[in-house]
Amino acid sequence: MSRVAVIGAGAVGCYYGARLAEAGHEVHFLMRRDYDAVRASGLRIESVDGDVHLEHPLVARSSAEIGPVDWVLCALKATAIEEMRGLVAPCVGPSTRILLIMNGLGLEERVAEWFGAARVFGGLAFTCINRGAPGTVQHLDYGPVTIAHLEDDPDEIAAGMALWADAKVKTLAAPSLLAARWAKLAWNIPFNGLTVTAGGVTTDRVLGQPGLRAAAHAVMREVIATGNADLAAHGSAERLDSDAIVTDLIGRTDVMTAYRPSTMIDFVDGLPMEVEAMFGEPLRRAQAIGVDTPYLALITAQMRSLDALATERRGG
């Protein structure tokens, strides 16, 4: 059994942390807003894969209270990346591994600058998990978590898979973190981007309006083309199959009606959006490599403006 620290105990962190606790791991949750509620009545997961109720989870108000662990499961918003170093450091010992279940490109590389690349993993969750009342998380739709390692080390990937062996979470091993990140961006960029810039709508509205549907296809192809150029630039032999991915992702999204991507929820709630990790960094790579991405460029510019407006409104 492993000692695990969950940093960023929002809906995603609580869900996966609870699944690890359920499997017998010693899971410590760093809690801020929900600390008192969870101390009082535990952590409750309502899930399509079966409910969990942790009556007395291990909760801490600071990372120092937790100390070094075997695994840090980091599920912060990408907008909190600069805070992350300080939050994670007290939990990192010589053999600690760090798994980021976060959205966006380049985050693992950032964490590697602080703690070394060998211990850094990426987890890509294709799933729908929302916060409920304090101490409650709703897991609405299933999907496997893809486990990858920043150095694509097969032994480390196996160690990452082993953590989840007894947990009620489907996992897939990805041989290339970079390819896995781009494959996930191929969904996130069109659907998080268009649900926001179309005014704060659900995915079915994007796919139901011909112009937005065509834009979803177009920007998805731009993302895949950029991903393949980025893989080549990194010396990787991995390539994403554009036609197969487009057909798969559009098809899967067609059948999951009225989904609210995380960025769209942030937009509607006036919260910070994960713009730079999800849009800005992919666009910077496209421009650095010289891939023409008009849809990505426009959506990124619009997202930055919308995010700046929300920041002004929160401040005012």
Next chain:
Amino acid sequence: MSRVAVIGAGAVGCYYGARLAEAGHEVHFLMRRDYDAVRASGLRIESVDGDVHLEHPLVARSSAEIGPVDWVLCALKATAIEEMRGLVAPCVGPSTRILLIMNGLGLEERVAEWFGAARVFGGLAFTCINRGAPGTVQHLDYGPVTIAHLEDDPDEIAAGMALWADAKVKTLAAPSLLAARWAKLAWNIPFNGLTVTAGGVTTDRVLGQPGLRAAAHAVMREVIATGNADLAAHGSAERLDSDAIVTDLIGRTDVMTAYRPSTMIDFVDGLPMEVEAMFGEPLRRAQAIGVDTPYLALITAQMRSLDALATERRGG
């Protein structure tokens, strides 16, 4: 002196109608919302070119009260195009001419289907006119009105210019209505489109953010390319000079700080936006001719979604 009917007595209609009345024409205003206010205290124009106060303007509640005139000055929103026929018809006699001071592409062609092309003119106003209190209009910034004729008939263009000879309105004769419409769209599409889709911002915010500024250039070039292809498709020898127009329009907009385009005002106020005339019809022509316009396509899809959301909110 001419008998003139102003149909669509919003800020633009009131302003230009008042300038014609000031010049001695017999100007009838079709009024709905402001009828009582204008009957009680007249029509007041506050203008950088000199104020006007019409104490007892000729106001009517229906076009039938006005009857046939020499000139119909139509300044409805393009979203009211389907109502326009019924509003204009009672004012049309055998020799009536119709001047549309409206935004968008294809409106004159529509009016020609109802009343014949020979009598249809386009007026393109590069100006900033806002509604004030009922019966009051503020003219904040000057700019000439370009006068064009649907059949590009030089004698008719001269007749259109003659109407304004004694009015305090600068006019320019345009030899090609289609070229003039595209030249105006080259401003309206980037700035009305991007100020809305960037969240409801002023033009200085579009030009001050590098990504949006680049998008303004890109979509402007798409519009001009489509315009030139459309001119060729219509057998016109006119062409728009892309570099010159981009330099001119971006330069002019750089010095007019914090401008709120009409569509952006509609967006912020939750009112119908002129999406089809200003974006939809240009995009349809680009697609029919085969010009690749990713920026225009995405902005149009977003504008349609935002407009549909506003319609739902007004109804709900």
